[in-house]
Amino acid sequence: MDKILTLFKREYRAAVRTKSFIISLILVPLLMGGGFLAMIIMEKNQDTDDKRVAVIDFTGFMEDPLRNAAEIRNQQEIFDPESGEQVASAYHIEFQTPDSVNRLDQQLELSRRVQSGELHAFLEIGPDVLHPSGKEGGYIRYYSEHSFNDRVRDWYRNVINSNLQQLRVAELNLDESQSADLFTWLGIEGMGLVTVDKKTGEQQEARQSNELQSFLVPYIMVLLMFMLVMMSAVPLLTAVMEEKTGKIAEVLLGTITPFQFMAGKVMGGIGISLTTAAIYVGAAIFTTRSTGFEAAIPYDVLPWFFVYTVLFIIMVGTGMAALGATCNDNKDAQSLQFPAMLPVILPLFLIMPVIQDPSGPLATTLSLIPPFTPSIMMIRLATPVTIPMWQPIVGLGGVILFTLFTVWVGARVFRTAILLQGQKPSLANLFKYAFRG
Amino acid sequence: MNIIELSGVTKTFGSVVAVNNLSLSVPKGSIYGFIGPNGSGKTTTIRMIMKIMYPDHGTILINGSEHHSHRLSNIGYLPEERGMYLKMKIGELLQFHGELNSATDLQNKISFWLERFDLVDYRNKKAETLSKGMKQKLQFIATILHQPEIVILDEPFSGLDPVNADIMKDVILELQKQGATIIFSTHDMGVAEKMCDYIFMIYKGEKVLDGTLSHIQDQYGNDTIRIRSDKGASAFENMTGIEKVNDFGKLQEVRVASGVDPQLILSNLLERTRITQFEITKPSLNDIFIRIASPERKEVEHG
Numbered sequence: 001m002d003k004i005l006t007l008f009k010r011e012y013r014a015a016v017r018t019k020s021f022i023i024s025l026i027l028v029p030l031l032m033g034g035g036f037l038a039m040i041i042m043e044k045n046q047d048t049d050d051k052r053v054a055v056i057d058f059t060g061f062m063e064d065p066l067r068n069a070a071e072i073r074n075q076q077e078i079f080d081p082e083s084g085e086q087v088a089s090a091y092h093i094e095f096q097t098p099d100s101v102n103r104l105d106q107q108l109e110l111s112r113r114v115q116s117g118e119l120h121a122f123l124e125i126g127p128d129v130l131h132p133s134g135k136e137g138g139y140i141r142y143y144s145e146h147s148f149n150d151r152v153r154d155w156y157r158n159v160i161n162s163n164l165q166q167l168r169v170a171e172l173n174l175d176e177s178q179s180a181d182l183f184t185w186l187g188i189e190g191m192g193l194v195t196v197d198k199k200t201g202e203q204q205e206a207r208q209s210n211e212l213q214s215f216l217v218p219y220i221m222v223l224l225m226f227m228l229v230m231m232s233a234v235p236l237l238t239a240v241m242e243e244k245t246g247k248i249a250e251v252l253l254g255t256i257t258p259f260q261f262m263a264g265k266v267m268g269g270i271g272i273s274l275t276t277a278a279i280y281v282g283a284a285i286f287t288t289r290s291t292g293f294e295a296a297i298p299y300d301v302l303p304w305f306f307v308y309t310v311l312f313i314i315m316v317g318t319g320m321a322a323l324g325a326t327c328n329d330n331k332d333a334q335s336l337q338f339p340a341m342l343p344v345i346l347p348l349f350l351i352m353p354v355i356q357d358p359s360g361p362l363a364t365t366l367s368l369i370p371p372f373t374p375s376i377m378m379i380r381l382a383t384p385v386t387i388p389m390w391q392p393i394v395g396l397g398g399v400i401l402f403t404l405f406t407v408w409v410g411a412r413v414f415r416t417a418i419l420l421q422g423q424k425p426s427l428a429n430l431f432k433y434a435f436r437g
Numbered sequence: 438m439n440i441i442e443l444s445g446v447t448k449t450f451g452s453v454v455a456v457n458n459l460s461l462s463v464p465k466g467s468i469y470g471f472i473g474p475n476g477s478g479k480t481t482t483i484r485m486i487m488k489i490m491y492p493d494h495g496t497i498l499i500n501g502s503e504h505h506s507h508r509l510s511n512i513g514y515l516p517e518e519r520g521m522y523l524k525m526k527i528g529e530l531l532q533f534h535g536e537l538n539s540a541t542d543l544q545n546k547i548s549f550w551l552e553r554f555d556l557v558d559y560r561n562k563k564a565e566t567l568s569k570g571m572k573q574k575l576q577f578i579a580t581i582l583h584q585p586e587i588v589i590l591d592e593p594f595s596g597l598d599p600v601n602a603d604i605m606k607d608v609i610l611e612l613q614k615q616g617a618t619i620i621f622s623t624h625d626m627g628v629a630e631k632m633c634d635y636i637f638m639i640y641k642g643e644k645v646l647d648g649t650l651s652h653i654q655d656q657y658g659n660d661t662i663r664i665r666s667d668k669g670a671s672a673f674e675n676m677t678g679i680e681k682v683n684d685f686g687k688l689q690e691v692r693v694a695s696g697v698d699p700q701l702i703l704s705n706l707l708e709r710t711r712i713t714q715f716e717i718t719k720p721s722l723n724d725i726f727i728r729i730a731s732p733e734r735k736e737v738e739h740g
Contacts, residue, residue: 002536002539003537006533006536006537007537010522010525010533014522014524014525243520246520246523247516247518247519247520248520248521248522249520250489250516250518250519250520251514251515251516251519251520251521251576251579252537253487253489254487254489254512254514254516254589255514255534255537255538256537419484419489419490
């Protein structure tokens with residue numbers, strides 16, 4: 001054990017003291033959070049260029065409502081009420097007389113103007129939009145270079161539809177008080193469950209569930225787990241390969257057994273990960289406490305997170321170290337790296353379906369298959385949905401057994417391969433090393 | 438008392454027999470030289486003694502017992518292909534190896550050996566800044582830092598300049614005086630002759646020589662003559678009774694054919710040239726090595 005500890009200390013110091021560790025400590029979360037950051041920056045930097053849209057109105061009655069709505073918007077809605085600064089685009093409308101005979105010619109002309117940048121888009125309002133059911137003319141078409149996710153298009157849809165609703169109500173000759181709630185649409189508030197306070201025994205009102213939080217917490221936790229495995233276990237493949245080709249392995253094997261060698265390296269990886277995890281989790285707790293969002297920290301899930309992460313690193317780390325021992329050069333290591341990382345990467349593609357339905361058959365089954373258990377069970381535990389207590393425990397048992405198996409196989413492969421030269425790390429060779437020694 | 442005992446040890450790699458039915462006894466406190474051509478099985482034998490590899494058959498006893506499950510801290514091992522963590526500082530590297538071998542009083546020992554090998558100024562420098570010879574000295578220090586009972590060195594002198602080779606030789610002899618048993622492999626027959634109490638030669642996996650130098654030489658008898666003459670090697674042209682002439686320029690080493698009296702060679706030579714030295718001796722280890730390892734090689738052939 002002393003020798004494993006000595007090796008662990010060396011591995012840990014060698015990694016933690018490097019500049020690359022400190023840089024990755026800062027960079028990785030920045031890159032991972034980069035997407036969110038970009039979204040926030042994009043939100044703040046709104047496009048304020050004028051948007052001119054040509055409208056071909058076959059109904060003949062949409063001109064005034066659209067013109068009025070645009071005027072109100074341009075005067076009141078595009079400026080920040082406090083600073084008076086313009087924060088959104090002004091909309092200008094250019095009404096075109098519909099040309100039923102040369103419809104395509106008119107559209108081509110407008111399309112050219114859109115291409116030249118003179119117009120943002122052009123809109124065609126069909127003649128039967130007021131009562132569109134079963135009629136060919138019941139359409140509104142928006143022609144532009146990027147019609148997907150265009151705010152201008154949303155604005156026209158809302159203005160035209162609310163105007164059409166008013167016209168339809170007017171046709172019914174209803175009293176205003178009768179028609180007021182006609183189009184009121186109610187959302188459903190998401191609530192947690194009513195609980196009993198463990199200390200006082202008092203019933204606790206259900207709290208409104210935070211949709212963002214129920215998505216973000218499991219997402220961040222599984223990404224953190226992925227990142228920890230990537231920075232500690234995955235590099236063992238090339239590290240061991242370098243120690244083999246650099247002839248350090250034989251020097252050490254004169255003093256320590258292959259198992260001690262592998263264990264020391266994997267423990268070094270665990271140490272690096274736990275240091276990183278402690279820094280990130282500590283920073284998260286400090287930040288949420290000081291900003292009043294402490295409820296977002298799932299304290300009950302954190303022990304599971306650490307246990308699963310450590311086992312995941314042992315599982316992947318021993319595999320990587322064993323594979324590294326079979327490599328003779330960088331080329332071998334590169335060809336093995338991607339397939340070896342698949343069990344780590346695959347669960348990332350399943351984050352969304354598991355978060356959406358943590359108790360569903362897909363999530364439940366996958367979370368009980370050992371290579372996927374750490375990440376998938378972690379996501380399930382971190383969502384607000386309560387999962388049966390036996391599942392994380394059985395999952396943990398499975399992971400422990402599977403980890404013992406990978407350590408056993410890994411140690412056998414490592415022991416056989418570490419001094420072998422010139423043997424390719426083929427599947428057949430790996431089986432031979434693992435089961436025949 | 439034998440500190441290392443190999444009995445009937447065989448190791449195969451696929452269809453290649455690397456070591457075949459090898460038995461060897463290394464007496465405590467001796468210097469045992471392993472010689473043999475490249476690929477003959479020296480390193481495999483050493484790796485099996487170190488328990489880095491396990492024999493297919495046979496037993497290896499160290500201090501009378503088999504240690505299968507753990508490495509022995511009382512052995513210091515310097516492999517032939519030796520690497521080190523190049524990014525570590527020299528002091529830290531020695532500390533690391535010392536701790537792995539459970540050495541005590543490490544700091545003082547590190548200072549002592551760095552001083553002894555003239556590396557004290559490099560203590561806080563990274564290993565990657567050292568020259569090849571300095572690295573070799575550093576690796577040697579790491580091997581003996583914990584004062585092992587058995588020191589196994591695979592080609593310890595290769596790549597060292599004469600000054601450093603001399604320091605290393607002195608240290609090895611000192612370790613022996615302090616009671617350590619030394620095994621080293623070498624291609625330098627001169628070193629093996631001068632330093633080793635016992636010499637073991639392995640060829641194609643088989644033990645071909647084992648014993649003291651004089652015991653080995655006795656097996657070959659007094660069949661060698663060292664001669665200095667005015668004519669050099671040309672004096673032996675077309676001379677009968679000679680098996681081989683090894684020409685060193687100023688001196689020729691001649692192997693006399695079986696049953697031929699060296700006096701006859703001397704009288705034949707006197708007719709051809711003036712002789713300044715004539716010495717009947719046993720064959721050198723180098724000559725014995727070449728006789729075994731390349732019997733087909735002939736420096737000067739004589740019918």
